[in-house]
Every structure is written in structure tokens, then in C-alpha cells.
Amino acid sequence: MAATDDVRLRFDHVSIAVKSIDRAYEFFSKYFPIKLRGAKSLDEQVSGSFYWQDFHLGGFVVELIEDPPGKPGFVSKFIERHGEGMHHLSIETDGLDQLVANLKAGGVRVVDEQKYDSGSATAFISPRSAFGALIQFWHTPNWEEKHPKPAPDGLAYFDHVSLAVKDIAAAYKFFTSYFPGTKISHEIHTSNSEGNFDLGHLEVAGFKLEFIQSPAHKPDNDFVGKFIARYGEGMHHVSIDLKDFDATRERLKRDGIRVVDEKRNWRGERQYFISPQSAFGVLIQIWDGLQ
Structure with a gap:
């Protein structure tokens, strides 16, 4: 396996699959001191289209994901199988190609690889290889321009x-x-x-x-x-x-x-x-x- 000692990682968020982002956000904002990071947005990935919204909580980020109304996709399939709940962990990196090559060389199952015109890219480690956890790597081309995890607010x-x-x-x-x-x-x-x-x-x-x-x-x-x-x-x-x-x-x-x-x-x-x-x-x- 190729060395990856020079590859940098930083945890970005834990993602929760829900039937309604609005209802879930209302719950978390009512009982926890959260701060909205991004407005509800539609995204397109290999797995299909989905809505997402995220917020800061205690120094880290929580993301909520749901399928578009009337268009069941990977989020709905997850909920049908497992119920609402934690869907994946997301980690930023400045060396996705090296990481993926190392994983594949070790027989780790990597899925949903995708590259974007912006220079960003993503790939997931299958839960079959990671003790039931779906783990996303997100390649960040301008690493130094991205801010690390937010500081806890004391609350x-x-x-x-x-x-x-x-x-x-x-x-x-x-x-x-x-x-x-x-x-x-x-x-x-x-x-x-x-x-x-x-x-x-x-x-x-x-x-x-x-x-x-x-x-x-x-x-x-x-x-x-x-x-x-x-x-x-x-x-x-x-x-x-x-x-x-x-x-x-x-x-x-x-x-x-x-x-x-x-x-x-x-x-x-x-x-x-x-x-x-x-x-x-x-x-x-x-x-x-x-x-």
C-alpha cells in the first residue's frame, strides 16, 4: 500500500437521514444551542438527488438529508431499511486519490466516486468494509482556504x-x-x-x-x-x-x-x-x- 502520511484529514460532519428536514431542524434548534451553517439546498451525486441542511452544534457540524418530495431515492431507501437515523460520517481531505488507492489496494470497498468541475471530489467507504459505518471522503482542493471545525460556544x-x-x-x-x-x-x-x-x-x-x-x-x-x-x-x-x-x-x-x-x-x-x-x-x- 502507498504511504499516506502526507495526506491531511479533518472531520466535517455527521449526517442524519430524515423524512423532513424542517421538522428535524425544528427539534434540534428547540433543545440545543445550534447555529445554522447552510440554507436547505438540493444536491446531485452519483447516488441521486437529495436535499441537505447543516448546522453547528458544540464545535462540530450536523447535516440533515431528505429526498425531494415525490422522488424517493437513496435517503428513502435507507429509511425503509433502517428507519431515520445516522446515515454517514464525512471527512475532508486534500489527498483523495492517494487515500482511495490505498483503500482499494487493501481490499476495502470504495463506492460512489465522483469528481466535480470545481476540483472537488468525493468517495465513500462502504459500510461492509467499515464496521457498518458509511464514511464519506470529500476532497478539498483549496485546503488552506477552508476553515477547520468551529470552536465550541461553551454551551x-x-x-x-x-x-x-x-x-x-x-x-x-x-x-x-x-x-x-x-x-x-x-x-x-x-x-x-x-x-x-x-x-x-x-x-x-x-x-x-x-x-x-x-x-x-x-x-x-x-x-x-x-x-x-x-x-x-x-x-x-x-x-x-x-x-x-x-x-x-x-x-x-x-x-x-x-x-x-x-x-x-x-x-x-x-x-x-x-x-x-x-x-x-x-x-x-x-x-x-x-x-
Whole structure:
């Protein structure tokens, strides 16, 4: 495989497939301190046309995607199969050709390659090769003109996206092999004294990815195993530190939004989850981490 040490990466956004961008944006703007990045726009790619809109949340970007009305496409097909929820992760790079060549040389399935007159280009790693996660690379020709991730506003911090996998060690090997600059920020360990799941963290393209798996002593009989049995490996939840922790929880409950698993996590931090039933298929972990 060709060396990719000189290729630069930076995480851009997590994308959520929804039936209605307007309704999803209303939800996020009501309960989180977000800032609109781009107006709702129509895009054309190899996979077909779709609408998208994105916003800043806690130092990172969230994108919402939907199919045009009356024109079912790849977003609708995804929702029919999986329901609304996280669709892909997007990473900017200044060396797409080199990255793709390296991936293909290693037998990684690359799909939906497309080049644009502007000099931009895109390619996706198939979920079949990336532990259930669809990963987009977006080639940025004028790298220095693009701004890196926005600074957190002190009201929220987008901490990580969590992937449920069968083998964290294998996931570590994949990302450290093909994603230049990836670092192990936390070795694989058991979550707490109860040993109800194992986890580890990687810093990929300047963003934290968490990997969770069933504990070795009771495989497939925990929430991770049940998730994989139902949906397959893939993106499990997002985690956000929120300054307005208590007041937001009360607003959610008052409005009939389903809040679950209110407790302290294995580090002693308070947390709760917004059920995917109430959050367009996304399980959202809220931490009390910005006091």
C-alpha cells in the first residue's frame, strides 16, 4: 500500500437521514444551542438527488438529508431499511486519490466516486468494509482556504460518535491503517465494575470515535449485542456535553420527549439519553460536563 502520511484529514460532519428536514431542524434548534451553517439546498451525486441542511452544534457540524418530495431515492431507501437515523460520517481531505488507492489496494470497498468541475471530489467507504459505518471522503482542493471545525460556544460540546462493533481491536487496526494521523486516545477497557460493555476511543481526523462491544465474558447478551443482532454493526449514538443539562431535561420531559437511562456513568458524571423514538432515529447521550 502507498504511504499516506502526507495526506491531511479533518472531520466535517455527521449526517442524519430524515423524512423532513424542517421538522428535524425544528427539534434540534428547540433543545440545543445550534447555529445554522447552510440554507436547505438540493444536491446531485452519483447516488441521486437529495436535499441537505447543516448546522453547528458544540464545535462540530450536523447535516440533515431528505429526498425531494415525490422522488424517493437513496435517503428513502435507507429509511425503509433502517428507519431515520445516522446515515454517514464525512471527512475532508486534500489527498483523495492517494487515500482511495490505498483503500482499494487493501481490499476495502470504495463506492460512489465522483469528481466535480470545481476540483472537488468525493468517495465513500462502504459500510461492509467499515464496521457498518458509511464514511464519506470529500476532497478539498483549496485546503488552506477552508476553515477547520468551529470552536465550541461553551454551551455544548459534541464529544463523540459511538460505533457498535463485534471486535474493537479489528476496528482499531482498520482506522489506524487507513486514516492518516489516527491516534488511540483510550485503550480498550471495560466500562465499569459491572462489566456490561467494553469500549475504546480513537481520534480520527480530529474527532473522537468511540467503539463499544459486548464484554468477552458474556458475549451478545447485552445492549451492544442486541443492537448488532437487530441492526448490524454501525453507528449507535452521539454524545453531547450540555451546559443547560437540567433545564433541557425538564423541557424535553414537559414536551413529551422520551428521556431514558438517567444515571451517573462509569466516571461518575450525570447523564441521560434522548430516545431515538423522539429524536429522528438518533440515540443522543447528554452529559453534565460543562459546569
